[in-house]
Amino acid sequence: MLKQKVHLSQMHIATNSETIDISLEVKTAELAKNFSKILKKGDTVFFYGEIGVGKTTFIRHLVNHLQANNDLNPTEVTSPTFNLVNEYDVGIFIIQHYDLYRLTSSDETKNIGLLENQKEILTLVEWPEKIYNKIDNKIDLFFEYGEDMNKRFLTIKGISNKTLDEIS
16 A cells, blocks of 8 residues: 655645554644544544554544543543443533454444444444444544554545545
């Protein structure tokens, strides 16, 4: 896969042909901040990528930015690997952050309330590969390591060109 690096000063969210370098946490934070501007109640975002590649770091910056924008104190955002879901109040809606890593079958997703109140909350899902019934109306974030494991890249799919223009 060809990687086209985009500097934050000229940043726009990736289309199918672009990959954003998020190797530095400051870049991850800035991208999460810009990305948070397009999210609303009812949205679902799937986070793909290996352990440690930056999914939860991105989510932490996204949640804390939304909280700060609504005059709320930032909360600790951790991966819900063992309790499967964490909820965060960001003032304008509730975020449900799922981590499906420990699930062994897609049947287990039926018992955790995943996507039940989808229209009332913002749903963020790490390890969505575990979900059998995929949904069409979602945003996919693909996190990946570079060849030397010190570099990290993000590709975003499921955003219209109009939305891209609004946040760039």
